[in-house]
Amino acid sequence: MLSESVQDYLKAIYSLRHENERATTNALAARLNVTAASVTGMLKKLAELKLVLYEPYQGATLTPAGEKIALEVIRHHRLIELYLTEAMGYSWDQVHAEADRLEHAISEEFEDRISTLLGHPTVDPHGDPIPTKDGEIATSSRDTLDTVAEGSRVRIERVRDEDPALLREVADLGLTPQTVVTIGSRKDGASLTVYLADGQSRCISARIARNIFIIDAP
Ligand SMILES: [Zn+2]
Incomplete structure (x- = not known):
C-alpha cells in the first residue's frame, strides 16, 4: 500500500496534465501546498518506484503504473x-x-x-x-464558459470542485451540470450574460465562467 502522500502526488500530476499544464516542481508545490524541496525529494522517490518520469523542462509525467494508481x-x-x-x-x-x-x-x-x-x-x-x-x-471537456461565442447554445458538463464558495455561487445561479444555456453579451471582457431554457438571464463573473466546463448543445 502506497502512502497517502504518494497517492496525492500521483493525483496532482494527473490533474495538472489533464488541464494541459506541465507538472513542474513549482506547479506541484503550489497544488499540494508543500515546498519545492519536498517535491524534488518525492519526485525522485516516485521515479525510483517507476511511477513517474521526470524531465526538468517537461515536468513529471505518469508511467502506466503511476496512472493506474492515480485513477x-x-x-x-x-x-x-x-x-x-x-x-x-x-x-x-x-x-x-x-x-x-x-x-x-x-x-x-x-x-x-x-x-x-x-x-x-x-x-x-x-x-x-x-x-x-x-x-x-x-x-471530459476542457472548454470553459468564458471562451464561448455570443449566441451559442451549450450544455454545462462539469464545474471545478476545489472551491466551496464558488460551488455555492454556481448552484445559486442555477448553473449545475446538464443545464443548457445560451450565451448572451459580454461586458468589456468582465461579466457575461447567459440565458437559461426558460428565458431567464444570469449575469456571471469571468472568474465563475472560467471554472465551468461546457460542451456544444444541439
Ligand atoms: Zn467532484
Missing part, C-alpha cells in the same frame, strides 16, 4: 463524493474536502459496495467522470 484514487474520491451527496445529504460544496481525506482510507470492498449501492454511476456530483474499476475514464 484508482480518483475513482475512490468521486464515488465518495457522490455517496455523500446521494446517501448522506451533503451539498455539492461540502464533499470535496471530505473525499480528499476518505479516498485513502476505503478498501476495494468498500469501493465496490458504494458503486453497487449507487447503481454503478459514471459521473460525480460536479459532473466529473468516474473512472471504471479497470482504470478507463471518459474524456
Whole structure:
C-alpha cells in the first residue's frame, strides 16, 4: 500500500496534465501546498518506484503504473463524493474536502459496495467522470464558459470542485451540470450574460465562467 502522500502526488500530476499544464516542481508545490524541496525529494522517490518520469523542462509525467494508481484514487474520491451527496445529504460544496481525506482510507470492498449501492454511476456530483474499476475514464471537456461565442447554445458538463464558495455561487445561479444555456453579451471582457431554457438571464463573473466546463448543445 502506497502512502497517502504518494497517492496525492500521483493525483496532482494527473490533474495538472489533464488541464494541459506541465507538472513542474513549482506547479506541484503550489497544488499540494508543500515546498519545492519536498517535491524534488518525492519526485525522485516516485521515479525510483517507476511511477513517474521526470524531465526538468517537461515536468513529471505518469508511467502506466503511476496512472493506474492515480485513477484508482480518483475513482475512490468521486464515488465518495457522490455517496455523500446521494446517501448522506451533503451539498455539492461540502464533499470535496471530505473525499480528499476518505479516498485513502476505503478498501476495494468498500469501493465496490458504494458503486453497487449507487447503481454503478459514471459521473460525480460536479459532473466529473468516474473512472471504471479497470482504470478507463471518459474524456471530459476542457472548454470553459468564458471562451464561448455570443449566441451559442451549450450544455454545462462539469464545474471545478476545489472551491466551496464558488460551488455555492454556481448552484445559486442555477448553473449545475446538464443545464443548457445560451450565451448572451459580454461586458468589456468582465461579466457575461447567459440565458437559461426558460428565458431567464444570469449575469456571471469571468472568474465563475472560467471554472465551468461546457460542451456544444444541439
Ligand atoms: Zn467532484
